[in-house]
Amino acid sequence: MSLIVMKFGGSSVGTPERMQRVAKRIVDSQLAGNRVIVVVSAMGDTTDDLIDQSKLLNPNPPAREMDMLLTTGEQISVALLSMTIHQLGHQAVSLTGWQAGIRTEAVHSKAKITDIRPDRLFKELDAGNVVIVAGFQGMTEDGDITTLGRGGSDTTAVALAAAVKADVCEIYTDVDGVYSTDPRVVKVARKLNEISYDEMLELAHLGAAVLHPRAVEYAKHNNVKLVVRSSFTQNEGTSVKEEAVMEQGVVVRGIAFDKNVARISILGVEDEPGVLANVFGSLANSGIDVDVIVQSGVKSGKADFSFTVSGDDEARAVDVINGIRAEVPFSEVTSEAGLVKVSIVGAGMVSNPGVAATMFKAISSLGVSIKMVSTSEIKVSCIIAAEPLQEVVRSLHTAYGLDTAEQVFVGGPQDRR
Amino acid sequence: MSLIVMKFGGSSVGTPERMQRVAKRIVDSQLAGNRVIVVVSAMGDTTDDLIDQSKLLNPNPPAREMDMLLTTGEQISVALLSMTIHQLGHQAVSLTGWQAGIRTEAVHSKAKITDIRPDRLFKELDAGNVVIVAGFQGMTEDGDITTLGRGGSDTTAVALAAAVKADVCEIYTDVDGVYSTDPRVVKVARKLNEISYDEMLELAHLGAAVLHPRAVEYAKHNNVKLVVRSSFTQNEGTSVKEEAVMEQGVVVRGIAFDKNVARISILGVEDEPGVLANVFGSLANSGIDVDVIVQSGVKSGKADFSFTVSGDDEARAVDVINGIRAEVPFSEVTSEAGLVKVSIVGAGMVSNPGVAATMFKAISSLGVSIKMVSTSEIKVSCIIAAEPLQEVVRSLHTAYGLDTAEQVFVGGPQDRR
Structure with missing residues (x-):
């Protein structure tokens, strides 16, 4: 029983x-x-x-x-x-x-x-x-x-x-x-x-x-x-x-995507201790969730960095950044909405080098440029333009050998409670 | 406070x-x-x-x-x-x-x-x-x-x-x-x-x-x-x-009425111990509320009695009575719906004899016959035909001196929870 x-x-x-x-x-x-x-x-x-x-x-x-x-x-x-x-x-x-x-x-x-x-x-x-x-x-x-x-x-x-x-x-x-x-x-x-x-x-x-x-x-x-x-x-x-x-030869279990992503970039930030804490603390206090964060190299004491937020939070995030300009001097803040995040997920990735390279190649072969990359032990995410999303996902699905068995999809949107 | x-x-x-x-x-x-x-x-x-x-x-x-x-x-x-x-x-x-x-x-x-x-x-x-x-x-x-x-x-x-x-x-x-x-x-x-x-x-x-x-x-x-x-x-x-x-001269505080009353009469019942308990126990087990009960005198070992129930329960009450005929022999059961119960209520009644007589007189002067009467220390109820109810209530209201101050009535039906 x-x-x-x-x-x-x-x-x-x-x-x-x-x-x-x-x-x-x-x-x-x-x-x-x-x-x-x-x-x-x-x-x-x-x-x-x-x-x-x-x-x-x-x-x-x-x-x-x-x-x-x-x-x-x-x-x-x-x-x-x-x-x-x-x-x-x-x-x-x-x-x-x-x-x-x-x-x-x-x-x-x-x-x-x-x-x-x-x-x-x-x-x-x-x-x-x-x-x-x-x-x-x-x-x-x-x-x-x-x-x-x-x-x-x-x-x-x-x-x-x-x-x-x-x-x-x-x-x-x-x-x-x-x-x-x-x-x-x-x-x-x-x-x-x-x-x-x-x-x-x-x-x-x-x-x-x-x-x-x-x-x-x-x-x-x-x-x-x-x-x-x-x-x-x-x-x-x-x-x-x-x-x-582990299914035979499968290192990637699935492909996920999030269609409503905006990228905020802050350029020419003074490279001082506490700058990142100040920026992301202010965003958190305003209830804005930050996802991928990428900092580029420092040149002559100034850094550029970018992060992604939900497309719904784009305008508010820019307001928050402008609001702390007195404490965190920077030269420019820019934003770009209408992006997507595509991710490949699989525990098998850890022991299989070259998984990310396959992803980058599949995406770039469609003429799509990759704006940001983020990785963990079991996933790789790329921020790309919204179009052509279908082609990108299909191409990745094939590239990782996930097309092997067709199944009929039943059902509609999920309820989330 | x-x-x-x-x-x-x-x-x-x-x-x-x-x-x-x-x-x-x-x-x-x-x-x-x-x-x-x-x-x-x-x-x-x-x-x-x-x-x-x-x-x-x-x-x-x-x-x-x-x-x-x-x-x-x-x-x-x-x-x-x-x-x-x-x-x-x-x-x-x-x-x-x-x-x-x-x-x-x-x-x-x-x-x-x-x-x-x-x-x-x-x-x-x-x-x-x-x-x-x-x-x-x-x-x-x-x-x-x-x-x-x-x-x-x-x-x-x-x-x-x-x-x-x-x-x-x-x-x-x-x-x-x-x-x-x-x-x-x-x-x-x-x-x-x-x-x-x-x-x-x-x-x-x-x-x-x-x-x-x-x-x-x-x-x-x-x-x-x-x-x-x-x-x-x-x-x-x-x-x-x-x-x-106590308001001056007021022995009756108010007049209530219930418009949906049925009278059930059981005639020629064997006058034995436990008969009433059997009848009213059976009604109670069927979820039927009994209100006024009147038993008339016993003639040659047989009694007649009557009781009132909600008009909605009339048919079921008759069924229940017929269902216990084997245990409680009687000669006839009759019922009459469409009756009303009119009641006068007032704590002053106890010390004022003649209050009931005024009620009976007011009702009978309208040519209405009283079918049953029930009394308590502070009320008298009469079961009468449904018409002319308005005239009966008005007449009682006047007879007990309740008309002294006019008030405008505000509002509609009550909610009962």
Whole structure:
């Protein structure tokens, strides 16, 4: 008898028919001999509707009150899903985050889980219930309701799986697994049977929005076996675990890209200690995430450097840089939006020299110039012009031998909570 | 500095404009020097919408899961009301029933409050917050969420007022107080400035739907001073307290009526011990509430008796009686729907003989025959034909000297949660 955690996103339970299909799937898993804990997100547009209601009354509501408001969305989902399972003649009990023993820091809208007390979960499992837990939420030691922020329901599922030592944590989504790249861009994108945590983490961070990076980190840290699979098909899905089996000759597992990148360049900066800390500290204080950073060599005491931000933050980032000109003298700040970041990811890269060279060659053979490069042990990222993105990704997919098996892509955009 | 509890029903917060008006009213009360606890119901149609959603998935959902679902309605209200107060530049904190320390029996859909632990309430008041508590809900000792059933938010308000020893519990509603009778029926109905708990209890039970009887009982038992007033005007409202000042010459405080009454008569019943217990036990087991019961004299070992039920239960009640014919032999069961119960209520009745006679005379002078009579220390009820109800109520209103001051009636139907 296995103990499993099944997580369903908001679009998987967005209509009565979908809710019934999910209930059936859960019951089938229990009938197959499993003890089942389910984590579910708010249905369809519930969260957006609640946010719209709040904006009419307060455009900048306190985060504590927003958490009180938004957590009702998941509470509605779990109650309705439990009722649907009862209608199928099976036992289920719904629990809020605090009822499931999920304790968090005293931070609102993006709390981290500090502790899970699984007594209630085991009590309900022992009574023969499917236990349905509201995702995305927890409680502080003082009894305030918190939310976990983006990817919260994925994180809830993984954290529960770790706390109860589940055999597997199944993440049900709109697609039937993790792909070698976005199948909407490259038709021959392959579904991966296995992937390592680190590879998944790079792919998740790089825009392959199947699984939230926080959840992957949590799974890696607690060695929780994850399976990403479709809630609409019986396909096997993708296993995410410590060491993925190396497929023959494959050093690159997948290709990710992020389409909304801007590059900011600061030229002629005085090369003094603390300059970089000042620049990036100011950006962080303004809530701007910086991704790739490249500093060129110093000439006559002056340096140039460039960094990338989300295209949405381009104007604000330039404002922040101009705002610190008094403290950090420089000669010029320039920016360029409409760029993309293309990345190749694979744990096999470490032991295979020449992987990056293949990437640069594939890109430049299309006449595309590479504006910035960033590398880690298991990935290489290039910042390039937005066009021709499709050709670049296809060319890389072929160059790294990922085209070997065609698969039909099923599904649409992901929900990200 | 007074400590007050203000309770607002769902229609008082049903639109953003109403929510803002309620927030303003709360802030004004705090600015006037009060420490304020607010209890609020689910907004407008929220509860009905949630019930409709659940019916699509399970026509008979478990009560525990229904409580999980419905309590989200009040949680949404309190969060939004708190945000609205913040938008006015004041401090507020919203609390669910369990956060407010409301403990109940382990019964779903109609739990009774067993205990209130007000530590959190005082902590938030001491921090200068308006404390906004979700009505209608509590938590069992085992950490399950419960609801209090009909009149639940009124009961929450009164119970909190008792627990924190509030100076007054203000119930805001659509009308500006308790009336001598329904102003839609008798134009000269007078708003009462004061009424005793017992009188209010009789009026509440008898269909004057301003305040739920459970809440009045709770207030009487804990000696909580209640004020019923309009959320739309600044009028003074009606005080409900231990001993209402007797207005000169007034022995009857008000006239209530219930329009949907059916009379069931069982004729020729064997007069044996346990017969009544059997009949009314069977009705109770079928969930049928019996109101007035009249037994006529016994002739040759056989008795006739009659009782009233809600018009909605007429057919089922007859079925139940026919179903126990084997155990309780009788010669005939008859029923008559479309009746009304008219009641006069007043604590002054006890010391004023002849009050009932005035009622019978006023009714019979209109050519209306009285089918049943029931009395208590502070009320007399008559079951009569539905027509002419208006003339009967007007005639009683005049006969008991209640027409003395005309008042304009403001407002519409009550919300009852």
